[in-house]
Amino acid sequence: MTEDASAAPEHTLPEDTTPDWRDEIFAVLKAANIRQIGYVPDAGHARLIELSRADPAIRAVPLTSEEEGIGLAAGAWLGGQRAALLMQSSGVGNCINMLGLSKSCRFPLVMLVTMRGEWGEFNPWQVPMGSKTQAALELMDVLVYRVERPGDAAETVAAALDISFNGGPAAAVLLSQRLIGAKRWVK
Amino acid sequence: MSAPSGGNDPRLDRREAMRLLLADRGELLLVTGLGSTTWDAAASGDNARNFYLWGAMGAAAMIGLGLAIARPDRRVLVVTGDGEMLMGLGALATIGLQCPPNLAIAVFDNGHYGETGMQASHTEATTSLCGVARACGIGAVFDIADMAALGDFARHARTAERTLFARVAIVADEPPRVLPPRDGVFLKDRFRRATGAE
Numbered sequence: 001m002t003e004d005a006s007a008a009p010e011h012t013l014p015e016d017t018t019p020d021w022r023d024e025i026f027a028v029l030k031a032a033n034i035r036q037i038g039y040v041p042d043a044g045h046a047r048l049i050e051l052s053r054a055d056p057a058i059r060a061v062p063l064t065s066e067e068e069g070i071g072l073a074a075g076a077w078l079g080g081q082r083a084a085l086l087m088q089s090s091g092v093g094n095c096i097n098m099l100g101l102s103k104s105c106r107f108p109l110v111m112l113v114t115m116r117g118e119w120g121e122f123n124p125w126q127v128p129m130g131s132k133t134q135a136a137l138e139l140m141d142v143l144v145y146r147v148e149r150p151g152d153a154a155e156t157v158a159a160a161l162d163i164s165f166n167g168g169p170a171a172a173v174l175l176s177q178r179l180i181g182a183k184r185w186v187k
Numbered sequence: 188m189s190a191p192s193g194g195n196d197p198r199l200d201r202r203e204a205m206r207l208l209l210a211d212r213g214e215l216l217l218v219t220g221l222g223s224t225t226w227d228a229a230a231s232g233d234n235a236r237n238f239y240l241w242g243a244m245g246a247a248a249m250i251g252l253g254l255a256i257a258r259p260d261r262r263v264l265v266v267t268g269d270g271e272m273l274m275g276l277g278a279l280a281t282i283g284l285q286c287p288p289n290l291a292i293a294v295f296d297n298g299h300y301g302e303t304g305m306q307a308s309h310t311e312a313t314t315s316l317c318g319v320a321r322a323c324g325i326g327a328v329f330d331i332a333d334m335a336a337l338g339d340f341a342r343h344a345r346t347a348e349r350t351l352f353a354r355v356a357i358v359a360d361e362p363p364r365v366l367p368p369r370d371g372v373f374l375k376d377r378f379r380r381a382t383g384a385e
Binding site for chain 1: 238243371
């Protein structure tokens with residue numbers, strides 16, 4: 001869409017320089033020396049995926065299903081690298097048995113999970129897994145942190161990375177649907 | 188009893204096959220899948236550079252991928268069974284896209300689930316693992332049914348600058364179990380120490 005410059009409002013707001021929370025999360029992943037990022041695409045992760053793929057120090061690995069990422073992260077750690085996983089809440093259900101690998105071997109594991117099936121969900125089929133995502137993770141002894149506000153995203157991811165890579169259990173950060181913005185369904 | 192390898196037998200003895208793959212292994216890093224390939228590796232001699240899966244069925248190839256990416260200075264060999272590979276078939280698509288030059292995957296295919304009562308697997312009737320690997324973009328695929336070809340594969344796995352996949356036809360038998368350590372934390376920490384990751 002083009003806009004006639006003469007039609008611009010007389011009093012424009014100053015440019016918003018607040019960094020995007022997604023960019024802040026990526027900076028935290030970089031600071032933690034994350035070298036492999038396994039992901040199953042999700043609209044809420046689009047920016048992080050783009051940044052990961054563009055970074056020569058990071059190997060971005062698209063997965064066919066989320067549980068592959070648990071193995072990838074374990075292999076990375078065996079080789080002395082740190083990995084993080086990006087997935088949607090529905091993908092957590094695919095990971096349940098594999099989370100036993102992390103627990104049995106005490107592998108570090110950090111999962112960033114974009115939520116579906118909650119705030120403003122248009123698709124009822126997303127609700128069954130989305131509404132049980134946190135409980136399912138906790139049943140497998142994964143620490144769960146939820147982010148509702150943009151300003152909390154980076155420090156919450158940093159906390160999850162700290163605890164898991166310092167010998168703690170697997171940790172998941174749930175990025176709420178309210179934070180991401182409900183998916184618009186235009187028909 | 189296991190059938191002898193060589194001669195006209197179209198299937199190999201799994202223990203002999205594993206011994207050949209690991210002969211003079213040097214710095215080779217090994218990941219084995221849940222079940223018989225873990226016992227086969229233990230029967231060839233426990234080694235700190237082995238990471239055995241006692242669970243997480245379907246994860247062996249993906250662990251190999253993460254490890255191969257993390258350690259471009261080392262060769263990584265994954266040896267797993269047909270049932271374990273079938274459970275993580277998507278991993279071949281993921282690996283086909285990455286194709287690290289230092290990763291080799293060998294699937295010991297006896298067409299059966301040996302740990303659960305020798306029920307037939309999909310590979311016995313219809314699924315071609317080599318076909319899947321090729322279709323996923325893995326360029327160097329070997330269908331192996333004799334020890335000479337396996338020896339060639341073992342050499343490639345130490346030198347080739349591309350991802351390798353082999354389906355190794357093995358006899359559907361159950362040699363005596365040889366169990367490696369089963370404490371996951373011990374196996375992980377031992378592996379990392381032995382390979383300089385910690």
